[in-house]
Amino acid sequence: MSTKARVIIVGAGLAGMAAARSLTEHDVKVRIIDENPHPGGQLLRTIPAASRSTGLTREGPKRRGLALLSRLKSRRVEIHSQTQVVGSDGAGRVWVDSPRAPLQELSADRILLASGARETFLPFPGWTLPGVLSTGGAQLLIKGSGVLPAPEMVIAGSGPLPLALAREVLKYKGRITALLDESRLVDSLELLKLLPRQLPRLLQGIRLQGRLLRAGVLTRHQSRIIEARGDEQLAECTMAGLDSSGAPVPGSERTLRTPGLAVGCGLVPNIELGREMGCRAGYNQNKGGWVLLVSESQETSISGIYAAGEPTGIAGGNKALLEGEIAGLAIASSLKGRLSRKDRRRLARLRKRLKQELDFGAFLCRLARIPAAGYASIPKETIICRCEQIRLAEILESIHLGFSTMASVKKATRCGMGRCQGRTCAPILQEILMTHPDAASNGPAPLSVRSPVKPVALESLLEPKEGVR
Amino acid sequence: MLDNDSDSDIKFHMSDLGVTTHSRQDKVTIYVNGLAVPASSGGNVHAALQAAGFQILRRAGLEPRGIFCGMGVCYDCLITVNGRPGQRACMTPVHDQMEIQLDVD
Amino acid sequence: MANKTSDVLIIGGGVIGTATAYYLSRRKIRVVLLEKGELAGGTSGACDGLIFLQSKKSGLHLQMALKSQQLYQELAEQLPRSIHYQNKGGLVVMETEQDFKALQASVHTQQANGLEVDILDSRDLLAMEPHLSPKLLGASFSPLDSQVNPIAAAQALALGAQALGATILAGTEALDITRTSQGIDTVRTRQDRFQASIVVLAAGVQTPAIARMLGLEPPITPRRGQILVTESLPPLLGRCLLSARYLHAKYQTENGAGNQGGGVSMEQSESGNLLLGSTREFAGMNRRTTLSGLQTIARAAAGIIPALRDVQVIRSFAGLRPYTPDGFPILGRVPECPGLILAAGHEGDGIALAPITGRLIAELIADGVPSIPLDAFSYERFH
Numbered sequence: 014m015s016t017k018a019r020v021i022i023v024g025a026g027l028a029g030m031a032a033a034r035s036l037t038e039h040d041v042k043v044r045i046i047d048e049n050p051h052p053g054g055q056l057l058r059t060i061p062a063a064s065r066s067t068g069l070t071r072e073g074p075k076r077r078g079l080a081l082l083s084r085l086k087s088r089r090v091e092i093h094s095q096t097q098v099v100g101s102d103g104a105g106r107v108w109v110d111s112p113r114a115p116l117q118e119l120s121a122d123r124i125l126l127a128s129g130a131r132e133t134f135l136p137f138p139g140w141t142l143p144g145v146l147s148t149g150g151a152q153l154l155i156k157g158s159g160v161l162p163a164p165e166m167v168i169a170g171s172g173p174l175p176l177a178l179a180r181e182v183l184k185y186k187g188r189i190t191a192l193l194d195e196s197r198l199v200d201s202l203e204l205l206k207l208l209p210r211q212l213p214r215l216l217q218g219i220r221l222q223g224r225l226l227r228a229g230v231l232t233r234h235q236s237r238i239i240e241a242r243g244d245e246q247l248a249e250c251t252m253a254g255l256d257s258s259g260a261p262v263p264g265s266e267r268t269l270r271t272p273g274l275a276v277g278c279g280l281v282p283n284i285e286l287g288r289e290m291g292c293r294a295g296y297n298q299n300k301g302g303w304v305l306l307v308s309e310s311q312e313t314s315i316s317g318i319y320a321a322g323e324p325t326g327i328a329g330g331n332k333a334l335l336e337g338e339i340a341g342l343a344i345a346s347s348l349k350g351r352l353s354r355k356d357r358r359r360l361a362r363l364r365k366r367l368k369q370e371l372d373f374g375a376f377l378c379r380l381a382r383i384p385a386a387g388y389a390s391i392p393k394e395t396i397i398c399r400c401e402q403i404r405l406a407e408i409l410e411s412i413h414l415g416f417s418t419m420a421s422v423k424k425a426t427r428c429g430m431g432r433c434q435g436r437t438c439a440p441i442l443q444e445i446l447m448t449h450p451d452a453a454s455n456g457p458a459p460l461s462v463r464s465p466v467k468p469v470a471l472e473s474l475l476e477p478k479e480g481v482r
Numbered sequence: 483m484l485d486n487d488s489d490s491d492i493k494f495h496m497s498d499l500g501v502t503t504h505s506r507q508d509k510v511t512i513y514v515n516g517l518a519v520p521a522s523s524g525g526n527v528h529a530a531l532q533a534a535g536f537q538i539l540r541r542a543g544l545e546p547r548g549i550f551c552g553m554g555v556c557y558d559c560l561i562t563v564n565g566r567p568g569q570r571a572c573m574t575p576v577h578d579q580m581e582i583q584l585d586v587d
Numbered sequence: 588m589a590n591k592t593s594d595v596l597i598i599g600g601g602v603i604g605t606a607t608a609y610y611l612s613r614r615k616i617r618v619v620l621l622e623k624g625e626l627a628g629g630t631s632g633a634c635d636g637l638i639f640l641q642s643k644k645s646g647l648h649l650q651m652a653l654k655s656q657q658l659y660q661e662l663a664e665q666l667p668r669s670i671h672y673q674n675k676g677g678l679v680v681m682e683t684e685q686d687f688k689a690l691q692a693s694v695h696t697q698q699a700n701g702l703e704v705d706i707l708d709s710r711d712l713l714a715m716e717p718h719l720s721p722k723l724l725g726a727s728f729s730p731l732d733s734q735v736n737p738i739a740a741a742q743a744l745a746l747g748a749q750a751l752g753a754t755i756l757a758g759t760e761a762l763d764i765t766r767t768s769q770g771i772d773t774v775r776t777r778q779d780r781f782q783a784s785i786v787v788l789a790a791g792v793q794t795p796a797i798a799r800m801l802g803l804e805p806p807i808t809p810r811r812g813q814i815l816v817t818e819s820l821p822p823l824l825g826r827c828l829l830s831a832r833y834l835h836a837k838y839q840t841e842n843g844a845g846n847q848g849g850g851v852s853m854e855q856s857e858s859g860n861l862l863l864g865s866t867r868e869f870a871g872m873n874r875r876t877t878l879s880g881l882q883t884i885a886r887a888a889a890g891i892i893p894a895l896r897d898v899q900v901i902r903s904f905a906g907l908r909p910y911t912p913d914g915f916p917i918l919g920r921v922p923e924c925p926g927l928i929l930a931a932g933h934e935g936d937g938i939a940l941a942p943i944t945g946r947l948i949a950e951l952i953a954d955g956v957p958s959i960p961l962d963a964f965s966y967e968r969f970h
Binding site: 100102103108116118401414415416418420421424425427430431432434463464465468469470471472474475 | 624625626627628632668738739742746749755757758815817818819858873875876877878881882885886888889895896897898899900901902903904
C-alpha cells in the first residue's frame with residue numbers, strides 16, 4: 014500500500030461505494046478500506062454467495078449495491094478488505110491495520126467515514142449464553158452462509174430486523190417458536206403518515222406479515238424475553254407481556270424451550286473513528302442516538318473529514334446511497350473546483366430525496382426505541398458489559414456512590430473498558446443512566462474513544478514499514 | 483438488513499462481479515481442535531463452526547461464549563486461527579486446511 | 588450564586604487532591620474539593636499504578652516514597668472501597684552490560700539508604716518470572732515495590748474523605764480566584780463562590796494556569812506519557828517491572844523528543860490487562876498517542892516478554908505528567924501569596940507519592956509543621 018491516495022474511504026458499504034463511484038467519475042484517486050472479508054457492507058453480506066456471484070437480486074438498495082461493486086471492480090478501484098482504520102494522528106493521517114502487515118500511517122487530501130451501524134440490545138440475564146445471538150448476526154449467518162443458528166428459534170426485539178430475520182428462518186426451513194415485538198401494533202401504522210412516498214415499504218411490510226401468518230407465525234406485540242437459561246448453552250427462555258409503559262407485567266411470564274434465540278433492538282451509528290479524529294457528535298433519538306454532525310456537503314466539524322450513511326443517522330440503505338453520492342460529489346468539487354451544471358442539479362435532486370429518507374429513518378428509530386421502563390426493569394444480576402462481565406448491580410452501586418456520569422461509571426466499574434471498547438454496552442449504559450433518577454440529570458454522553466479504536470496485535474506495532482514516520 | 487427486499491424473485495442479472503472468492507463455493511476442510519470439519523471456501527469461519535455444531539467458542543472466565551453480533555463488533559467469538567490468537571471468527575474467511583483452536587476447557 | 592465556606596478549599600480531583608482531602612478530613616478539618624471534570628479525569632486516570640521505590644532518588648525522595656508505600660498499606664484497609672493495592676514486589680531488568688554496571692552501583696546506594704533490594708541473575712529472574720526473555724542479564728528486585736489502580740485510589744480517597752465530612756464536587760471548575768493582601772478572597776465557579784482560609788492547589792498540569800490568576804508562575808510543564816493496554820490475559824507477569832533503560836529516560840531532563848532509550852514499564856492489573864508504558868515527551872497539552880510512541884513501547888515490551896507479540900492491544904492513552912525542572916514536586920506555602928498551598932509537579936511519581944503528599948499537607952495545615960520538612964520542595968527554589 015503506498016502511503017498517499019487523494020481520498021480514503023473508510024467502509025465499503027453502500028455509502029462508501031456510492032461515494033467512490035462519484036469520485037472515480039471525477040477522476041479522483043480513491044482508496045477504500047474495509048474490515049469485512051469482502052466489500053459490500055452488511056447489506057451485501059446478506060446476499061447468498063451463490064446469487065452474489067451471478068449478481069442476481071431484486072430491485073432495491075442491494076441491487077444498486079451490487080451494481081456499484083461491479084462498477085468499482087471494473088474501474089479497478091483500490092479496495093482493501095480485512096483492513097481497518099484504527100486511529101489517526103489528529104492531522105489527517107490515519108493508522109491502517111491490515112492482516113500480517115505492520116500498522117501503517119497513511120495520508121489523504123480528504124477522508125470519508127462510512128463505517129455503518131451496529132445493533133443495540135436490551136440486556137437480560139442469560140444474554141451471554143451461546144445460542145443467544147443478535148438478529149442481524151443471525152440474518153448474516155442464514156443469508157450469507159445458508160446456516161441456521163438453530164433448527165427452531167425465538168426471535169425478539171424491536172425495529173424491522175426481527176421481522177426480516179423471521180422471513181429468512183422460514184425460507185431456510187427453520188421453525189419459529191415465537192416472534193416477539195416490543196412495540197404496539199399501532200406504532201407501525203405511523204408509517205401511514207409518510208405516504209405516499211413510503212407506499213412500497215408499507216406494502217412490503219404487509220406482504221411480509223402475510224407470509225409469516227401463512228406459516229403460522231403471529232407476531233406477539235408488547236412482549237419481551239426477560240431471561241435465558243441453560244447449562245453451557247441456551248435451553249429455554251422466559252417471555253413476558255409488557256404494560257403500556259414498557260415494563261414486564263408480573264404474572265405474564267411463560268417459559269419457551271428453544272435452542273436458539275435472536276434478539277435486537279434497532280441500530281446505533283458507528284461513530285468511534287470520527288470521534289477519535291475529533292469530529293463533533295450530537296445526540297438525536299430520531300437518528301439512533303449519537304451521530305456525527307455534518308454539513309449539507311456531508312463534511313464533519315473537522316475540515317476535510319466527511320461522513321455518510323449510518324454514522325450520520327440510522328435510516329437504511331437508500332439514505333446511505335444518497336449520502337455517499339452527495340459526499341462524493343462534494344469532495345470532488347472541493348478538490349477540483351466548481352461542479353458542472355449537471356452535477357449541481359444532480360446534487361439538488363439527491364438532497365431532496367435525502368429529506369424523505371430521513372423521515373423514514375426517524376420512523377424506524379422511533380419504532381425500535383425501547384421505553385425508559387424497559388431499561389429500568391433490567392434485573393440487577395444482568396451482565397451489562399459483556400467484555401468485562403460488569404453487572405447492573407455494580408453500575409447501580411457506582412451511581413449510589415456518586416459516580417453517575419458515563420465516564421465516572423466506566424472508571425468505577427470498568428464497564429466499557431474491554432475489547433469491544435464499549436461498542437455493545439455504552440449505548441445500553443447511557444440508557445440506564447438516563448432512566449435512573451440519580452443520574453438522569455447528567456444528560457446523554459458518549460464514552461471516550463481511544464486509539465486503536467479496534468484491537469490490533471501488538472506484533473503489528475513492531476516493525477515500521479517504508480513510508481512511516 | 484434494513485431493507486426488506488427479497489432476493490428470491492430474480493429479475494436482475496449482472497455478468498461478472500470479479501468477486502472471485504464468491505464465484506465458486508468449493509468444499510474444503512478446516513481443522514477445529516484437530517478435528518476435520520467440512521466448510522465452504524466462500525464463507526466465514528463462524529458459519530462453518532456453527533454448521534458443525536461448535537456453539538461454545540471460548541470462555542470469559544468460566545462462562546461459555548459463542549457467536550453474538552456476527553459482524554465484528556462484540557469480540558465474543560475470538561478464536562485462534564493458524565496459531566494467531568484473538569481472531570474474530572465472524573470476520574475470518576474460510577481457507578482450505580486452516581487450523582482453528584477453540585479455547586473452551 | 589451562593590457563598591460557600593470551608594476551612595480548606597482544594598482545587599484538583601486527582602490522587603494528590605483527593606489524598607489531601609482525605610488526610611485533612613481525618614484531622615477534622617472542613618474540606619471542599621473542586622474538580623472541573625471527573626475525579627481522576629486528568630493525569631491520575633491516564634497513568635500506570637506503579638509504586639516503585641527502586642526508581643526514586645536516594646535521600647528525601649526515597650524516604651518519602653517509603654513512607655508513602657506504608658500509607659498505601661494502611662489506606663487499603665481504611666478506605667471504603669478497594670484501591671486494588673498489591674504488594675507484589677518489583678523488578679528492574681537489565682538488558683545490557685551497561686545496564687548491569689549502572690544498576691549495581693545504584694543498588695548499593697539504595698541499600699545504604701535503607702531500601703530492601705537485591706540483584707538477581709538471569710536464572711533466578713526466570714525462575715521468578717518464567718515469561719521474561721532468557722536474553723535478559725538479570726534484575727534488581729525489591730519486595731516493597733507495589734501497585735494500585737490509580738483511578739480506584741482517587742475515587743476511594745474521595746469517598747473516604749466524604750465519609751469523614753468532606754464535600755467533593757466533580758464537574759465544578761474554578762473559573763476565577765481573587766486575592767487580598769491578607770490572603771485568598773474568593774474562588775468562583777459557574778454556580779457558586781467558595782471562601783476558605785486556605786486554598787490547596789493540586790491541579791497537576793493545570794496548576795500554572797490557575798496559579799497565574801494569583802500572579803504566580805510555578806514551573807510545571809506537561810510531559811506526555813503514552814501507555815498501551817493489552818487485552819485481559821492469564822497471568823503473564825507477577826511483579827511490577829521497569830527496564831533499567833527506563834530509569835535513564837526518567838532522569839534525562841533535557842528536552843528530548845521522546846523516550847529515546849526505549850525503556851519500558853509494565854504491570855499486569857487485577858483484571859489481567861497489561862499496562863505498558865511509557866514515553867516521556869514534551870508536546871504541550873496534546874494528549875494524543877502517536878504511532879511512533881506506541882511502536883517504541885511495543886518494541887521494548889516485546890523484547891522483555893516475547894509472548895506479548897501475539898496479544899491484542901485494546902487501547903492506548905496518554906497522560907500529561909506535571910514535570911518540574913529538578914524532578915521534585917512543589918509542596919507547601921508560597922510566601923508571596925498567603926493562604927495558598929501548592930501540591931503539584933510530581934511528574935511520574937504522583938501515584939507513588941500521593942498519600943505522603945496528602946498527609947504532609949494536612950500536617951502543615953493542622954500542625955503548622957510537617958513531619959518531613961518541605962524546604963527542598965519549596966516554590967521559591969525556582970524563583
